[in-house]
Amino acid sequence: MQLLESEGNTWNDVLVLEEVNAILKRCELDSIVELLEVLPRNLKASEQIGLQKERVEMVMRNFYNTLFITVSSHSEKLQDPTVREEIRGKISQRISEAHALVSYY
Amino acid sequence: MQTVENAKKFLMEMDTIRSNIASVEELSFHLQDSCIMLASKVEDADRNMKDFIERASFLETKKSQLMQQSSNVNDFLIKYHMKQEEIELLKSANLNIHSQARAFFATLHRLKDAYVDCQSMTEKHFHGTIGFELLEILGQHQDTAYLHLFEWVKQKCESVGNNANATQESILSDDAHDVNVILQMSIRQLQDIPIYFSQCQELLVQARRNQLIQKFVLVLTQGDASSMKSALDLQSYDAIGYIGAMLAWVHQAMAMEQEFLYAILHHDRERTESITSVPSTPSTRNTTTPSTTNTNTTNIQEILVKVIHGLGRPLKMRLSQTLENNNTLETLYAIADLLTFYQSMFYKILPQTENIIYQTVTNCLADCRKFFANVLHKQADSLQKVTSSSCQDLKVSIVTRECARQIVGILIAHDHSLSTISTNEADNLYVDVVLGDIIQPLLQACRLAALQSLSNIEMAVYMLNNVMFLQVGKFFCSIFFILFFIQMHFAFTLLSFFQ
Numbered sequence: 001m002q003l004l005e006s007e008g009n010t011w012n013d014v015l016v017l018e019e020v021n022a023i024l025k026r027c028e029l030d031s032i033v034e035l036l037e038v039l040p041r042n043l044k045a046s047e048q049i050g051l052q053k054e055r056v057e058m059v060m061r062n063f064y065n066t067l068f069i070t071v072s073s074h075s076e077k078l079q080d081p082t083v084r085e086e087i088r089g090k091i092s093q094r095i096s097e098a099h100a101l102v103s104y105y
Numbered sequence: 106m107q108t109v110e111n112a113k114k115f116l117m118e119m120d121t122i123r124s125n126i127a128s129v130e131e132l133s134f135h136l137q138d139s140c141i142m143l144a145s146k147v148e149d150a151d152r153n154m155k156d157f158i159e160r161a162s163f164l165e166t167k168k169s170q171l172m173q174q175s176s177n178v179n180d181f182l183i184k185y186h187m188k189q190e191e192i193e194l195l196k197s198a199n200l201n202i203h204s205q206a207r208a209f210f211a212t213l214h215r216l217k218d219a220y221v222d223c224q225s226m227t228e229k230h231f232h233g234t235i236g237f238e239l240l241e242i243l244g245q246h247q248d249t250a251y252l253h254l255f256e257w258v259k260q261k262c263e264s265v266g267n268n269a270n271a272t273q274e275s276i277l278s279d280d281a282h283d284v285n286v287i288l289q290m291s292i293r294q295l296q297d298i299p300i301y302f303s304q305c306q307e308l309l310v311q312a313r314r315n316q317l318i319q320k321f322v323l324v325l326t327q328g329d330a331s332s333m334k335s336a337l338d339l340q341s342y343d344a345i346g347y348i349g350a351m352l353a354w355v356h357q358a359m360a361m362e363q364e365f366l367y368a369i370l371h372h373d374r375e376r377t378e379s380i381t382s383v384p385s386t387p388s389t390r391n392t393t394t395p396s397t398t399n400t401n402t403t404n405i406q407e408i409l410v411k412v413i414h415g416l417g418r419p420l421k422m423r424l425s426q427t428l429e430n431n432n433t434l435e436t437l438y439a440i441a442d443l444l445t446f447y448q449s450m451f452y453k454i455l456p457q458t459e460n461i462i463y464q465t466v467t468n469c470l471a472d473c474r475k476f477f478a479n480v481l482h483k484q485a486d487s488l489q490k491v492t493s494s495s496c497q498d499l500k501v502s503i504v505t506r507e508c509a510r511q512i513v514g515i516l517i518a519h520d521h522s523l524s525t526i527s528t529n530e531a532d533n534l535y536v537d538v539v540l541g542d543i544i545q546p547l548l549q550a551c552r553l554a555a556l557q558s559l560s561n562i563e564m565a566v567y568m569l570n571n572v573m574f575l576q577v578g579k580f581f582c583s584i585f586f587i588l589f590f591i592q593m594h595f596a597f598t599l600l601s602f603f604q
Contacts, residue, residue: 001576003544008572015565022562074562077499080573 027062417461435514446523
């Protein structure tokens, strides 16, 4: 039973990661998040290549559009409703963390 | 003239008086003679009386001496002489009748004591050949009695062996109990004659073995009429129920045989005295020492080994056939648990290496473990052949459903287990090991199938669906047992309320 639990947790994490990456990649927010994660603190974000104001605005517009578009994600194919909700919750959590990071800068 | 006439008259009168006085005088002489004669007669009588009294006291003394002698002779006869009716009793008493059996054993006890006393008397006081003649006569009576006893025991053992229709009621009835006690008493007496005793044991073993085999075959093929149960062989479609029923019957039969042999062959002085009302004497009292008890117990176990020997073959045949049927994994697991449990039970009853039932169950258990391992390996091999097409829809695969069913079956067997195989971590059939052997190949197969044709995200969905299905199966198994126990608790509460 511990084997099943660890196996389940592993694939749980894989699915969340893949779904989050897919959503962030669709609106190009993934590249923005990557650049912000490696940005040194003493530098201004809007002066860095790839983090220009116009580009960030465009990405965020795409992001909000993406949120309101109904996209059938793979997680809908999960048969267990409890696991489905759990996955959705984790995906939402990760996306909101990415959004919070961008908003902070 | 008047005076003369008066004188004549006077003389005449006086003559009369004189004659009267003469007669009186004569009478008085007679009387005196009579008195003298009487006196002499009284003296004679007195003398005779004295003689009589002396003689009477002499005879009285003589009488008491003779009475004492008579009592001594009587005691001697009682001790050493068998009356005709006693001899007839020793020769032809009907030991099936309680009163006659009691009289027989009492007489036999007396005979044995007489023989021992006569022997010591002969050794101490050598009075010609009388003692030896008496000893020989008593010995002949003993031989007759023992032969009669042996013939009865032989006939009783043969009737026990031939009575295949003996029901539990007839075995447990009061008459059967009395006969068992008489049989026990008889065999104990025959212990004095080793040849008879060993033959009795052999007869008993033969009789009980035949009876046991007959009963077993009857229960297997026709059922038990007394308990309205159908033939066990009709249940062969249900492997677990069939094997459980057979082993339960054999276990009960072994326990009953052990009790029977203890009742017949194990010496219990108080119980047999209370039934036969024969107090033991110093010459016959059997002092039971711990070593005697241990020897007796070992002897009974050896006899039990022989009695149950006949059950081994039919049991082995049926167990092997049932195991060789295409049983599912969970069925084999439950059977292994059952066999392990009964293996220890049979060893507890009879811890002897020649215990055929224990050997049979041990061998079948080894076979069962082998079959289980084979099925598990075959399953693991066949899982490697799961194709990628089976996972395109990302839903739970058929093999996962099958394995989940097996897991539920094994967990049910684990919760119902009678032995420790599923909880003993050192055992190959430890439940975690078994479940791991099912789940690991399954997960590996799912991964391999998914890797061939699915993207990472699809693979994650597919794996999660299969893993969750397995976990839910375990969850529902636990829920089932919780509900079952709640139901049982409610039923007991209701029952106690109405009582």
